[in-house]
Amino acid sequence: MTDNVTQYPRSVLIANRGEIARRIIKTTRRLGIESVAIYHPVDADLPFVREADRAICIEDEKPLGTYLDAGRIIESALAAGVTAVHPGYGFLAENAQFARAVTEAGLLWIGPSPEVIEVMGDKVTARHAVAAVGVPVSGGTADGLSSVNDALVQAESIGFPVMLKAAAGGGGIGMVVAHDTEQLGKMFAGTQSMAERSFGSGKVFLEKYISSARHVEVQVLGLADGNIVALGERDCSVQRRHQKVAEECPAPGLTQAVREKLSAAAIRAAGAVGYENAGTVEFLMDTETGEFVFLEMNTRIQVEHPVTELTYGVDLIEQQLSIAATGRTTIELDTEPKGHSIEFRVCAEDPVRFFPAPGTIEQWNPPTGPGIRVDSGYDAGDVVTSNFDPLLAKLCVTAPSRTEVVELAQGALDAFEVTGIVTNLPFLRLLARTEEFVAGQYDTSIVSTITSRELAKAKSGV
Template identity: 60%
Template sequence: MSSFPDSLLIANRGEIARRIIRTAKRVGVRTVAIYHPVDAGLPYVAEADHAVQLEGEVPVKSYLDKDQIIAIAKEHGATAIHPGYGFLAENAGFARDVANAGLTWVGPSAEVIEVMGDKVESRRAVAVAGVPISGDAGAALKTGDEAVAEAEKVGYPVMVKASSGGGGIGMAVAYDAEELRKAFESTKSMSERSFGSDRVFIERFVQSARHIEIQVLGLDDGTIVGFGERDCSTQRRHQKLIEESPAPNLDPEIRARLIQCAIDSAAAVGYRNAGTVEFLLDTVTGDFVFLEMNTRIQVEHPITELTHGVDLIEQQLSIAASGTTTADFNPVQRGHAFELRICAEDPKKFFPRPGPIDAWVEPTGPGIRVDSGYVAGTEVTPHFDSLVAKVCAYGETREEALARAIKASEDFEIEGLVTNQPFLEEILADEEFTDGRYDTGLVERIQIRLKEQAKLAKRSA
C-alpha cells in the first residue's frame, strides 16, 4: 500500500509549487496545479501533470479562494491538498474545510493551527510544557495600564507584538512607560487593520539576539522528530535574507536544549506533520525564549534537507497519508549549508522591482541547489512576494559552504530584472558574518557602513 496520496493539488504558485511538484513526481504522486492568468507562463504550470486556471480578477484573492480551490481539487481527482507556505498555508478554516470535503490536508490539524497561530495562546501552551517564554503566559493585554504593569515585571526595554502578527508588522520597542503606552495603542490599531484582531502582548526586548529555529516532524503515534537548528538572524526589518545550518558558534548544551524545547513545544499541542519552532537567543546571557511556531513548511527548509539527507516534502506527504515517515527515513546531520533569498527588489532601498526576465542562468556545481520559480522569458509581476529564487550551498565545513555560496551568487546570471544579489554579496563578504558571530542587528550595521562609505566617496569625488 502506498504511503503517499494518490493525487495532490498544490494550493500555491511559483517556487514552492515547483518544489512540491518535483518531489511528488519522484514518488509517483499525480499533481494538479492552480494558476491565475498572470502566472500562466511560469514553469510550475507546465511541470504539473494537470493545471487549472483560477477564476477571479485579483490574483492574490484567487489564490485565497478556499471554495474554488477545494472545488477544483474534487473535480480533477485530487485526494490531498498541499498548501506550501504563505496564502492559505496557516489558515485553520481552509484546513478544516479540506478535511470536511473528504480530502487529505498535508499539514497539522485546524485546531493546532488555531492555537499555534495565536501568539498569546501558543505561549500559554508551550509554557505548560516547561518551554521558556518572555514574561507571563497570561491573556492578551487590554489596556495601556496592563501593559505598563507587565513591563515592570519583564523589565525595559520591551517589545510590543500583535498576537496574530507576522513579518514584523506592528512590532514596536519601548524603553519607558510613556513610549510603551504609545506603542501599545499603535500596535493594537495596526493589528486590527492588518489581522482583524487587536490582541497584543509584550516581551522583553533583547538588545543582542540570535533568531534560531528548529524543524520538527510530528507523527500520528505522538513521536516528535527534531532536526538540527537553522540560524535566521540575518534579516532586515524581520524579513530573513540569509539562513544557515547549523548555527555557527552555538554552545552544544544550548543547541541540545533548543531542540528538546522544540520537541516539547510540538508535543504540547499534539503536533502532526512538518512545523518549525522559533526561538530568540540572548547572545550575552545564553538564555532563550519561545517566539512562535510556524505550522507549515518553511521557505528555508532546503538547508535542513541538505544537512540531514532528507526530503521534507516527501515526509510531509507520507505523514499525511499514513501517519508516519517513509521506511527509509534516517536523517543524519552532517556538513553545513547556506540559503540566499534572491528577491526582485532594489539592492539599496529594497523597494520591489518587478519586471521581465531577459536572461536566467542558474549556478551549478558541487553542493549547489537552486529552488526557483522563474526562467528566462517569464515576468515577475507586482502582485506577489518578491522572492524569485533560493540559492543553497552545501559543504563539508562552514568555510567550504560559504565559499560555494559566494561563487554561486556571483555565477547566477539574471538580466532584465533588478535583484538584491549585490547586497547579499555584501553580507557574505562582511567580516562579522564570515566570523559567524553576528546577531539580528547585522544587516543594519552593514547598511550604516555602506552609507558611510558612499558619503566618503562622494566627498572625495
C-alpha cells in the same frame, strides 16, 4: 517502503504558487503523484503552471484573491478529483478554518490538525501551551492587551525595551520595538490596526525585547504515534524588517549542549499540542547569556527548509506527504548533521532599501555545480508583478564544513546572473564576505550593521 498507493496520497492540489509550488511538484513527480496547480491569470506563464500535471485557473479581481479563496480552492480540488491539498507556506497554510474545510470536504490535509494550528497560530495561547511543559518563554503579557493604558502598565512591569506584536502575526508583520512609554503609546493603535488588517485579529501582546539576539529554529516532524523527531537547528538571524534573508544549518558557534537543549525544547513544545507533520519551533537566543526563549511555532513547511534537507539528507516534502497519509516517515531519519548548508533568498528588491522592484526578467542564469541547489519560481522572460512577495529564488549551498560552504556561496552568488530587474544579489554578495558572516558571529542586527557601514563609507567617499 510500502507501495505508492498506501504510502502517499494519489493526487495533490497545491494551494500556492511560484517557488514553493515548483518545489512540491518536483517531489510529487519523483514519487509518481499527480500534481494539480491553481493559478491567477497573471501567473499563467510561470513555470509552476506548466510543470504541474494539471493547472486550474481561478480568476479573481485581485491576484492575491485566487490564493486566499478557500471555498473556490476546495471546489477546484473536488472538481479535479484530487485526494489531498498541500498549502505550501504563506497564504492559507496556517489558516485553521481552511484546514478544517479541506478535511470536512473529505480531502487529506498535508499539515497538522486545525486544532493545533489554532493553538500555535495565536502567539499568546502558544506561549501558554509550551510554558506548561517547561519550554522557556520571555517575559511578557499573559494575555492580549485590552487598551493602550493596559499596554503601558504591563510594559512598566516587564521593563523597557519591549516588543509589541500581533498575536496572529507572521512574516515579521505587526512587530515594533518601543524603548519608552511615549513610543509605546504612539505605536499601539497603529500596530493593533495593522494586525486587524493583515491577520483578521487586532489582538496584540508585549514581550521583553532582547537587543542582541539570534533567531534560531528547530525543524520537527511529528508522527501519529506521538513521537517527535527533531532535525537540528537553523540560524535565521540575517533579517531585514524582521523578515529572513539568509539561513544556515547547523547554527554556527553553538555548543553541543545548547543544540541538545534546543532540540529537547522543540520536542516538548510540539509534543505539548500533539503535533503531527512538519513544523518549526522558533527561539530567540540572547547572545550575551546564551539563554533562549520560545518565539513561535510555524505549523507548515518553512521557506528555508532546503538547508535542513541538504544537511540531513531528507526530502521534507516527501515526509509531509507520507506522514499525512500514514502517520509515519518513509525512512528512519538520521538526526546527525552531515556537513553545513546556507540559503540565500534572491529577491526582486532594491539591495539598499529592500523595497520590492517588479519587472520583466531578461536573463536568468543561476549557478550550477556540486553543492549548489537553486529553488526558483521564475525563468527568463517571466514577469515579476507587485502582487506577491518579491522572492525569486533560493540559492542553497552545501559542503562538509562551514568554511567550505561560505567559500562556495561567495562563488555561487557571483555567478548568479539576473538582468532586466533589480535584485538583492549585490547585498547578498556583500553579506557573504563580511567579517561577521564569514566568522559566523552575528545576530539579528547584521543587516542594519552592514547597511549603516556601507552608508558611512559612501558618505566619506571610501
